[in-house]
Amino acid sequence: GQSLEQPSEVTAVEGAIVQINCTYQTSGFYGLSWYQQHDGGAPTFLSYNALDGLEETGRFSSFLSRSDSYGYLLLQELQMKDSASYFCAHPGGFKTIFGAGTRLFVKA
C-alpha cells in the first residue's frame, strides 16, 4: 500500500527555523508535494519536488531524497501566521495521497 508518515505536532518560536519531515512508502513515485491549511480553511499548495534536492520559495523550502524515501518542509523566519497544519502528499497520477498532517504551533 501507500503511506506517508509525518509528526503530528511541532512547536517553534517566532523567528526560528522549523523542519517538518515526511517519510513515504509508495508504489511508483511521482514526487512529493506540500500543502498548508489554516484552521477552518482550505488546504493550499506550497511546493512540489519531483527530483532530489532543495526547492526554495521565499521563506519556505522543500527537500526530497528519493533514495531515502524522505522529504521535508523547511520554514524560516517563522511568523505567527505560519501556525497551521502542513500536509505532505504524493501526487500519484489521479489519486493524490496525503499524510495525516503536522500541526505547527508558533509561539511568541
Next chain:
Amino acid sequence: DVKVTQSSRYLVKRTGEKVFLECVQDMDHENMFWYRQDPGLGLRLIYFSYDVKMKEKGDIPEGYSVSREKKERFSLILESASTNQTSMYLCASSSSRWSGNTIYFGEGSWLTVV
C-alpha cells in the same frame, strides 16, 4: 485564480436523510475529487473523476456515491446519512496537463448528522 466552490458551508442533517454536496470549479480541470477530513486522519479520498461521467472509488467509498454530468460540476451523495459521516468534506480539482498534479481545494462543507 482557480476557484472551487462548494455550495454549502455548514449542514445539519438527520440520520437516514439523503444528502447532496455540490461542487463547481471554473478552471476547466479534467480531474475532480471528494475528500473527507477528520482529526488525526488527514485527508482521505472518497471518490474521484477524471472525465465527465467517469468515476473511480477512492479509499473510503462506502456509503457514498458521486455524479459528474458536466465537466465543471462534481456532486457527492450520501444515500442514507449516518452519524459516522459527520465530518468536513473537501472538494478539489486538478489539471491532467501537469505531472505535479497540484490540487485546488474548495473551502469545505461541514456536515453534522444527528
